[in-house]
Amino acid sequence: MVGLFEFLFKYRPALFEEGRFTFVSPGWMQLAALLAGALLVIAAFTYRRMGSGASDRTAGAERLRWLPPVFRSLAIAVIVFCLLQPALVLSTVVPQETFVGVVVDDSRSMAMPDEASAADGTRAGAVLEALSIESGSMLDRLAERFQVRLLAFGRSAERIESTEQLRFARADSRIGEALVAAKDELAGLPLSGLVLFSDGADSAPAELGDALLTLKAAGTPVYTVGVGRPRLRKDIEVSRVVAPRRVLEGSTVEVEVTLSQTGFGGRTVDLEVEDDGRIVNVEQVTFPRGGSAVTARVMFAANDEGAREFRFQVAGQPGEDLLLNNERTALVEVLKRREKIFFFEGEPRDESKFLRRAVSQDENLHVVSMTRQAANKFYGMNFDEDTRRFEGFPTRREELFEYSGVILGSMEASFFTHDQMQMLVDFAAQRGGGVLLLGGRRAFSEGGFAGTPLAELSPVVLYDLPGDQGRPELMTDLRLELTPQGRAHPATLLRDDREEANELWPTLPSLSAYQRATELKAGGTALLQAESPMVSDPMIVLAHHRIGRGRAIAFTPHDSWHWQMSAEIPLEDQTHERLWRQMLRWLVSYVPDRIEIEADRDRFEPGSIVTLRATVRDEAFQEVNRAQVVAAIEQPSGEEVEVPLDWSVERDGEFVGTFTASESGLYRVEVDARTEGQLLGVATSRFAVDELNEELFGAARRDSVLKRIASETGGRQVELGQADRLVEDLSVSREGTLVREARDLWDMPILFLVLVALLGGEWAVRRRLGMA
């Protein structure tokens, strides 16, 4: 398109944008105007005479009669326009008095062999050829008109004397920081602009926008020269890993891994999960034929305490362009701590006894229970010295909110005061806790939950059962089956192997339930269901939904303990134990603590600025803004640094501070929050600092980045080898030592073509009218 424009208008649109239009010979204007006027009068007179003599014209021809004078007038106007000598006035640089900074990406992604224009086929080779001292190279052409300064960049830019100093081996490329550094390096010189040779891979953690704004404000246009293919021929890449930052020891960790590919559609590959050199899971992933990316959900057990680096990798495939992007790591802190769960049961039941027993050996779960044995007589169990004692159900938020999860057994809604019900809803919505609603003859609709605040907790639709319904009917012989969502959910993983677990469910002994839950609420997800001859629709057995910051889970059977006692189940079988361990760990996973500290990411490049963000809440989980918060950072060398955190103002209870992580290795952060000298609590977190090779991910040439840099700084994107265009663009830059220059426009081909078209059109019409 630009080429066509240039052919018709003699110059590229860029020059028209930069230049100012004018007529070089204003003295001719009057004479030309007079001449044009005279010619127009003659033309009109000629046509009038011809019109009066032609009496046999057809009606159609009559309608065309006005065209020849119009064509001729326009043709004369074009000639007049040319005679006026139109010109484009441009500010161009004075040769050799203006500087250009050539900024070259010196990172290892430039060594990729995907640039066909280079003799050796690599991106680096193409850059070296463009910047060679041979006649006709881009550098040579630039040097004819400009003083050229070479700069190489990885993390930042520095001057180099020649391209021989380029190594193309730096671990990352931070384009924004490099361009600003180059601008600063050349500050004080008349600079026409910067020329960036890069593949567009930007590994900077910060947004590019700030750097571009700085360049724009300084009036430094950046001309980008992209190298590499916009799309790799054959490559598999672990594009994204979404893993929890913390899990309880022994939990099943669920991680989402996105794999991208080009050239491997339809191929099945093994995605391996490695924990400290030990493979903990292998998941087969098949790439779709049509698409390029696929997201796999990988589950594995986190059994070893501490900060664990899990590696997700796909073995290199034959013919792959790049192997270094076939793996990513995620830092997961495996915690050895006891999550407290409050189990409130309305009647003595084997279900609650066996549930507690199933998790009694789990050192990471501490189930405190309160069971109603008789009216207003409760039996509390497992309270310890760290747990507030109370009778019945808590009446204060501090008592309830010290737990991460609540299990509500067979207890009718009328037992609770309105405040207690609302507190339980707040426990999930505000505190972010997990609430598990168990089935039973006094639970859900049968327990009168409908129309009370407790109904909000249920992921299944509840019904207002009128009057006294008596004892609810028990539905027996329920064979549980997984829903499509349940087949991939960690809570239903009753065996280490997913397939084995999915096949196990239909073989388990049947259960029974009082709840006829058949309808999910909007936003709810069902994981297990069962068919019953007593209900037409499938009954929802296990479902969950989010409530504010927390979640609520419904499990409707009342006799899962049969899976522990049944003669069909071998004694050594751990299905029942595993069901409840998984369920309760899920219940309390991602439940926030009162005091939390988090770095903005789990991994950083050396030298990165790490933003630490702490959240401070009191015992009732109300955010605290007036607190003294200090983060003690233990560096890999063992040296400790204290960073005070300040209230962010943007959010209640949020405190922020920054720290520069220069050492490679694992960092530990411990935050201490106090108010009026009194300790509110402490929290810990970890992050890792390492070479991340971020630029190797999405390794194809990133035209969008290059285009953005050019357009936001007032530069242009130029292809390799387009030296003329680059020189011309830089020459008409608004920066540097400039001189005004007028370029003729009267000889633009478009004018000649228009003239020919007008005269030809006139002749054709006249011929049609019989006037030729």
Next chain:
Amino acid sequence: MRTFERYLSRPVDPYEVQREFYFTRLAYSGHMYRGFAGSWSIDYPKADRQFMIGLKRLLDQLDAYDYDHALPATDPELYRFPFLYSVEVGYMALSPAEREALRRYLLAGGFWVIDDFWGSWEWANLERELSLLLPEYPIVELPLDHPIFHCFYDVEEILQVPNVGQGRYGGPTWEQDGFTPHVRGIFDEQGRLMVVINWNTDLGDAWEWAEDEWYPVRFSHYAYQMGVNFVVYAMSH
């Protein structure tokens, strides 16, 4: 198990309405007992029914079957009833099939209360049976600070509960050479109490004759406290 069918009392279909709790009496095989077969059925069914009346009044939130409920160890449905009660185990002689079923039941999570057997001879029989049933688990004395004595009622002292005859007429509370009452137990590897043994005492008679004006109230009072605690403990631990 002809004796089981002979002695079985089923006034109401126990399964017409599924309950949370059944006071299930173990109908075991045994030696001849004073000329009768079926020592398991001593005090049955009245003791069971009368205990249930008291239990349901005291634990009013317990969804319990109102009547007696006896099952042999080999019944395939036994696993549905994780609470078992037995008496007169001095005459118990489990068959290999019963032993296997009962062992599985206890290790899977069942809870067994043994009551009403006296003296060293009967103890020796039970000890022999238990050594065949759960050879790897020792029998230990339950201390008074164990939660089973405090989970509902606080029991501060182990009383010797006499049979109805001796209780009514104020005779000695012991039988044979069982002068001192004991509450012993068997725990699994995780410290879960599987078996509670009430030796040299007869809680069952105290339940059965609790309404008898001649039977001392302190014994029936104590027997109910112990029985309620056993049920609460069984349904919570």
